[in-house]
Amino acid sequence: MNDDLEFDRRHIWHPYTSMVDPLPAYPVVSARGARIRLADGRELVDGMASWWSVIHGYNHPRLNIAIENQLKKTAHVMFGGLTHAPAIELARMLIDVTPEPLQHVFFCDSGSVSVEVAIKMAMQFWDAQARPEKHRLLTIRGGYHGDTFGAMSVCDPVNGMHERFRSVLPEHLFVDRPRTRPGTPLHPADVEQIESTFAAYHGQIAAVILEPIVQGAGGMWFYAAEYLSHVQALCRRYDVLLILDEIATGFGRTGRMFACEHAGVEPDIMCLGKAMTGGYLGQAATLTSTRIAEGISADGGVLMHGPTFMANPLACAVARQSIELLLAGAWKAQVAAIESQLREELSQYASHRAVADVRTLGAIGVVQTRDPVPVAALQQIFVEADVWIRPFNDLIYLMPPFVIDRDDLRLLTRAIGLGLDAL
Numbered sequence: 001m002n003d004d005l006e007f008d009r010r011h012i013w014h015p016y017t018s019m020v021d022p023l024p025a026y027p028v029v030s031a032r033g034a035r036i037r038l039a040d041g042r043e044l045v046d047g048m049a050s051w052w053s054v055i056h057g058y059n060h061p062r063l064n065i066a067i068e069n070q071l072k073k074t075a076h077v078m079f080g081g082l083t084h085a086p087a088i089e090l091a092r093m094l095i096d097v098t099p100e101p102l103q104h105v106f107f108c109d110s111g112s113v114s115v116e117v118a119i120k121m122a123m124q125f126w127d128a129q130a131r132p133e134k135h136r137l138l139t140i141r142g143g144y145h146g147d148t149f150g151a152m153s154v155c156d157p158v159n160g161m162h163e164r165f166r167s168v169l170p171e172h173l174f175v176d177r178p179r180t181r182p183g184t185p186l187h188p189a190d191v192e193q194i195e196s197t198f199a200a201y202h203g204q205i206a207a208v209i210l211e212p213i214v215q216g217a218g219g220m221w222f223y224a225a226e227y228l229s230h231v232q233a234l235c236r237r238y239d240v241l242l243i244l245d246e247i248a249t250g251f252g253r254t255g256r257m258f259a260c261e262h263a264g265v266e267p268d269i270m271c272l273g274k275a276m277t278g279g280y281l282g283q284a285a286t287l288t289s290t291r292i293a294e295g296i297s298a299d300g301g302v303l304m305h306g307p308t309f310m311a312n313p314l315a316c317a318v319a320r321q322s323i324e325l326l327l328a329g330a331w332k333a334q335v336a337a338i339e340s341q342l343r344e345e346l347s348q349y350a351s352h353r354a355v356a357d358v359r360t361l362g363a364i365g366v367v368q369t370r371d372p373v374p375v376a377a378l379q380q381i382f383v384e385a386d387v388w389i390r391p392f393n394d395l396i397y398l399m400p401p402f403v404i405d406r407d408d409l410r411l412l413t414r415a416i417g418l419g420l421d422a423l
């Protein structure tokens, strides 16, 4: 194992790490429910759901069977010129569970690519309407939409490292991250900024792209539903499309099946990923309305995208089963219970000397510290406390699998206290 770890350190990149001075990586042998087993026999309670995705827990019997059954038929087949039941059934379900106007589905292999496709849809739509001058995107600071170039261009300009890629990134329009928190009245500065940007630039803007209600990897920030509905109203007034990136928030995480439901907002284009397959396989989707889908081809053109692993049958089969588990409905009570326990147990840290802010929404709990945290040192403290929590910058946060029980969640919230005391 030590040889393997050394090889890993020297030869394999992990997310956002240096090959010169990598952060440590802990070897995993298996995972089940809300627990991850390490090679040294230690069992960690998982606070991350493997980046929002493993909502039903690891090694779920019904998800396993969905994959096994599909595997006996075929693991993969190209989607160009061929189709299959797993894709058709999954598309039907996605159309059913998402807002009514979304009727057309593009499958792809990752969230970042689904954002690229959403951007292409918006650009091609205006192009086909003979409005090629509408080619810019408008977004809010503090966002995260993925790591490919199109997606990166609408990530927060500072923590998305636009400086480094300035020469090749398109210049889109940014307004400040909404100050208006959930449950508070719209801040006049938020309204003023977004309205004046629309008024000045709408002729150039193809679409607004936002993470609804919860901004994830860009800063774990929650904002009011009223802001989202206001943006939708402006989009309608100024003939601008609305793209909602529900890759992190979709499938129950915020307490609604999709976060846009908090605001009753229906986007023109929606990106899904992460939890779509229950965290089993990489697969994502971009959905759009009939107006946009048909508009894209108004000039006789085609939507210019077609990934190799588009609609992979194993991924579609497990995604379909994952959504079936959601439709059975247990997640609502689970997320509500996680939310109230997180609120109760994390609020005690609000007065901690190292803490700047504590916030919870749905099955998401965030403790924001005054200064950036030492990730490797905290990680070690957490692993010694038998939990898996991976902080970044000044954020220690939890978004556990929905199936986590009270005691395990308590272990996670306690461990955060241990981490804070060590700062």
Ligand SMILES: *Cc1c(COP(=O)(O)O)cnc(C)c1O
Residues within 6 Å of the ligand: 110, 111, 112, 113, 115, 144, 145, 146, 147, 211, 216, 217, 245, 246, 247, 248, 249, 273, 274
């Ligand atoms: C993770 C994420 C993405 C990118 O998805 P990948 O599958 O990692 O490419 C895009 N948008 C949001 C909101 C995300 O959380």
